[in-house]
Amino acid sequence: xxxxxxxxNLSKKYVISHQAKERYTALRDVxxxxxxxxxxxxxxxAQDRKLKTQNTSREEIWALKDISFEVNRGDKIGxxxxxxxxxxxxxxxxxxxxxxxxxxxxxxxxxxxxxxxGTGFHPELTGRENIFLNGAxxxxxxxxxxxxxxxxxxxxxxxxxxxxxxxxxxSGMYVRLAFAVAAHLETEILLVDEVLAxxxxxxxxxxxxKMEDVSTKEGRTILFVSHNMGTITSLCDKTILLDTGQLIExxxxxxxxxxxxxxxxxxxxxxESVSMGKLVGDDHxxxxxxxxxxxxxxxxxxxxxxxxxxxxxxFKINRSANNKYFPxxxxxxxxxxxxxxxxxxxxxxxxxxxxIYKAECMIPDNFLNEGTYFVGLAxxxxxxGMTVHFYERNALSFNVRDPIENxxxxxxxxxxxxxxxxxxLLEWTVRRES
Numbered sequence: 001x002x003x004x005x006x007x008x009n010l011s012k013k014y015v016i017s018h019q020a021k022e023r024y025t026a027l028r029d030v031x032x033x034x035x036x037x038x039x040x041x042x043x044x045x046a047q048d049r050k051l052k053t054q055n056t057s058r059e060e061i062w063a064l065k066d067i068s069f070e071v072n073r074g075d076k077i078g079x080x081x082x083x084x085x086x087x088x089x090x091x092x093x094x095x096x097x098x099x100x101x102x103x104x105x106x107x108x109x110x111x112x113x114x115x116x117x118g119t120g121f122h123p124e125l126t127g128r129e130n131i132f133l134n135g136a137x138x139x140x141x142x143x144x145x146x147x148x149x150x151x152x153x154x155x156x157x158x159x160x161x162x163x164x165x166x167x168x169x170x171s172g173m174y175v176r177l178a179f180a181v182a183a184h185l186e187t188e189i190l191l192v193d194e195v196l197a198x199x200x201x202x203x204x205x206x207x208x209x210k211m212e213d214v215s216t217k218e219g220r221t222i223l224f225v226s227h228n229m230g231t232i233t234s235l236c237d238k239t240i241l242l243d244t245g246q247l248i249e250x251x252x253x254x255x256x257x258x259x260x261x262x263x264x265x266x267x268x269x270x271x272e273s274v275s276m277g278k279l280v281g282d283d284h285x286x287x288x289x290x291x292x293x294x295x296x297x298x299x300x301x302x303x304x305x306x307x308x309x310x311x312x313x314x315f316k317i318n319r320s321a322n323n324k325y326f327p328x329x330x331x332x333x334x335x336x337x338x339x340x341x342x343x344x345x346x347x348x349x350x351x352x353x354x355x356i357y358k359a360e361c362m363i364p365d366n367f368l369n370e371g372t373y374f375v376g377l378a379x380x381x382x383x384x385g386m387t388v389h390f391y392e393r394n395a396l397s398f399n400v401r402d403p404i405e406n407x408x409x410x411x412x413x414x415x416x417x418x419x420x421x422x423x424x425l426l427e428w429t430v431r432r433e434s
Contacts, residue, residue: 239251304403
């Protein structure tokens with residue numbers, strides 16, 4: 001059977017006690033109370049205890065409610081959502097750190113987890129001892145751990161501190177060793193929380209590469225929680241979106257990320273400064289709206305790679321000025337890479353009068369690669385110097401799709417996005433010379 005994780009109607013309830021607000025005790029009250037008799041003090045304590053019991057209320061909070069999903073062997077699953085959505089709670093239940101209140105989970109294989117700095121290691125033991133302790137907990141023999149030991153130490157880059165108690169490690173050193181242990185010991189399922197953010201950028205990149213390797217080459221399953229949508233998009237095939245403990249969507253990562261960004265909005269491919277309740281701009285110019293549209297001027301969040309798309313922006317000049325105004329659009333890929341910036345070369349606005357203006361930029365077909373993109377809307381002017389009047393970085397987002405039927409010939413199979421950001425359809429000639 002290919003399925004390694006099955007979650008059915010999973011719920012987790014926490015009970016929180018609330019106590020009525022107590023009167024502030026001033027210094028004079030403390031001094032006065034100090035002269036009371038022992039009997040009166042005991043009576044007062046008893047009354048206070050009774051009052052606290054009466055004023056305490058209990059509230060039930062469902063961190064998760066009726067969550068169901070399945071994960072197959074070798075899948076890389078992202079879990080995203082706002083703070084308090086229940087992301088870490090799911091990993092804690094899967095890692096058997098927390099018991100569910102309702103529902104059940106079924107796991108096939110050993111589970112390795114990296115959830116919080118400090119979890120899984122004994123602070124008084126050295127790095128070396130903790131490696132063997134973690135392996136033993138997973139049911140590995142000392143011989144099996146020894147085979148992986150050098151790889152773990154080399155990956156964690158803590159050889160000099162291997163025989164130092166981990167309580168003396170910095171948070172970065174702790175995470176490096178914890179990830180190395182979780183990734184190299186023989187676990188079929190790897191649970192990773194946002195804890196990787198503690199490490200430096202180079203080590204984060206190294207960890208992401210390792211997770212890709214253990215999934216692709218070793219067939220291990222990864223469930224990864226992160227607030228970094230670029231990392232989620234580049235690593236995970238599928239993603240789960242949670243909101244206040246409920247599963248909102250589970251599917252292809254690019255679709256789920258767009259759904260995450262569009263929560264509460266009409267469309268991720270449109271922007272209205274009024275509906276956002278914010279003023280974007282300065283005294284001279286302000287942004288009104290923006291959109292991703294097709295040739296029929298219809299707002300679209302998903303574009304066929306064979307079709308052109310148009311980025312539109314409406315803005316207002318609030319004060320006349322003898323400046324040249326340049327609208328400009330900034331394109332980012334899903335991992336945060338700056339794809340390109342585009343601005344009009346000739347159609348600038350010179351000596352702008354007060355009024356509303358509209359700028360459009362057409363992206364040709366077969367130019368952007370398949371994937372998720374974000375567009376920043378900006379207006380710049382040049383007079384005595386350069387002035388940026390507004391820049392809304394992730395104002396718009398959209399998906400570019402490459403349909404399977406777009407395959408050139410039948411004997412070719414679709415293999416997913418080609419590496420890179422742009423994918424222009426250039427003219428080629430191929431001929432035999434002899």
